Structure formats: C-alpha cells, structure tokens
Amino acid sequence: AQKVTQAQTEISVVEKEDVTLDCVYETRDTTYYLFWYKQPPSGELVFLIRRNSFDEQNEISGRYSWNFQKSTSSFNFTITASQVVDSAVYFCALTFLTQGGSEKLVFGKGTKLTVNP
Amino acid sequence: DAGVTQSPTHLIKTRGQQVTLRCSPKSGHDTVSWYQQALGQGPQFIFQYYEEEERQRGNFPDRFSGHQFPNYSSELNVNALLLGDSALYLCASSLEGSGRYNEQFFGPGTRLTVL
Numbered sequence: 001a002q003k004v005t006q007a008q009t010e011i012s013v014v015e016k017e018d019v020t021l022d023c024v025y026e027t028r029d030t031t032y033y034l035f036w037y038k039q040p041p042s043g044e045l046v047f048l049i050r051r052n053s054f055d056e057q058n059e060i061s062g063r064y065s066w067n068f069q070k071s072t073s074s075f076n077f078t079i080t081a082s083q084v085v086d087s088a089v090y091f092c093a094l095t096f097l098t099q100g101g102s103e104k105l106v107f108g109k110g111t112k113l114t115v116n117p
Numbered sequence: 118d119a120g121v122t123q124s125p126t127h128l129i130k131t132r133g134q135q136v137t138l139r140c141s142p143k144s145g146h147d148t149v150s151w152y153q154q155a156l157g158q159g160p161q162f163i164f165q166y167y168e169e170e171e172r173q174r175g176n177f178p179d180r181f182s183g184h185q186f187p188n189y190s191s192e193l194n195v196n197a198l199l200l201g202d203s204a205l206y207l208c209a210s211s212l213e214g215s216g217r218y219n220e221q222f223f224g225p226g227t228r229l230t231v232l
Binding site for chain 2: 050106109
C-alpha cells in the first residue's frame with residue numbers, strides 16, 4: 001500500500017529561522033512521483049515541486065530546497081530564512097500509476113507552519 | 118487560459134439531503150479527479166473520470182457518485198448527507214497521456230458544511 005507520513009503536525013518558528021518539514025513515504029512501485037503542495041488559508045493547493053523516483057538530485061528554488069533520499073524513503077522540504085508569508089499548511093504527496101492507467105495522489109496529513117514576526 | 122473552476126464556493130446542507138458539486142477542468146484537460154479534505158487532514162482521493170467513465174475509485178461509499186460530460190466538466194454527487202461529509206471538496210484536472218506523468222491542477226475547492 002502507498003502511504004505518506006508527515007510526523008510534524010504543527011511547527012512554529014520566528015521569521016528568518018530555517019525550518020525543515022519532514023516527509024516519509026511507503027510504496028512498492030519502482031516508478032513514482034513525490035510532491036510538495038502549499039495550502040494557504042484560502043484553501044487552494046499550490047504546487048511547489050515534483051520529483052520522480054529516478055532523480056535523487058536535491059533541488060533548490062530560491063529559499064526552498066528539497067532533499068530526496070530513496071534509501072530512507074524521505075523527501076524533506078527546507079525553507080531558508082522563513083517569512084510570515086510562508087505560513088500555511090504544507091502537504092507531501094505521492095503518486096503512482098494505477099491498474100486503470102490513471103494516477104491518484106496520496107497525501108500526508110500535512111504540517112501547519114506558522115512563521116511569527 | 119482559465120484554470121480549474123469549481124462551484125459553488127460554499128454550501129450548507131442538512132443531514133439526509135443530497136448535494137451536487139461542479140468542476141470545469143483547465144482548458145485542454147480531459148481527466149477530472151475529485152478529492153475530499155476533512156478539517157485537519159490531507160486530501161483523500163474519491164474517484165477519477167476519463168472519457169465520461171469512472172476509472173478509479175477510492176475508499177468512499179456508493180453515496181458518492183459522479184459524472185463527466187462530453188465537454189469534460191464533471192459533477193460530484195453525494196446522497197444522504199452525513200455530518201462527516203463536511204469537508205473541502207477539491208477537483209483536479211489533467212491531460213491523459215501514455216507512459217508519462219500527467220500533472221494535476223487543482224481548483225479552489227467547494228466547502229461543504231452539513232448540519
């Protein structure tokens with residue numbers, strides 16, 4: 001079965017601190033994709049990054065960076081020099097091809113990040 | 118280029134009633150997936166429609182049903198509403214392809230409250 005675990009329910013930091021959001025996944029598929037989404041209070045899911053299972057290179061995008069390690073089945077997300085606007089719920093997700101040829105996303109329960117001024 | 122749109126934005130119903138939520142996919146997309154997000158939880162896959170047929174279904178009872186129209190828009194119907202059906206319902210659209218990942222784009226969601 002596919003599963004995504006985000007052990008941190010809530011994190012609170014002070015602006016300019018670095019913060020890492022943890023994500024651990026389970027899957028038997030050899031081909032899969034991992035995602036991070038941001039959900040502000042408005043509710044819409046904002047896509048942040050997608051990685052496929054064959055690409056373990058870490059990625060940096062501005063203040064955001066992602067560490068993908070297949071050996072530990074983890075896909076952690078770090079925000080450097082956090083800002084108040086980073087306050088949101090962040091979801092890690094996993095997708096895979098189903099028997100019907102479609103893909104469904106399996107989400108973790110999310111981590112609520114609060115960045116205080 | 119319009120993104121995924123959903124209507125209504127908010128909805129209040131009472132137990133036992135039926136509700137219909139609507140989704141228009143992103144221009145050029147032909148596949149629609151529905152997710153339920155209960156408060157404090159991650160979205161959970163309900164089902165996916167492609168070529169006007171339900172292709173995959175998550176662990177949801179038959180009270181949840183859907184439809185896809187020839188223009189690729191979709192409806193989610195929930196019968197005999199329960200208090201536990203209160204949630205944010207998200208629609209995501211994608212373009213069917215073969216042998217590659219088809220990115221899903223999410224709509225803003227419909228907030229359903231069951232009293």
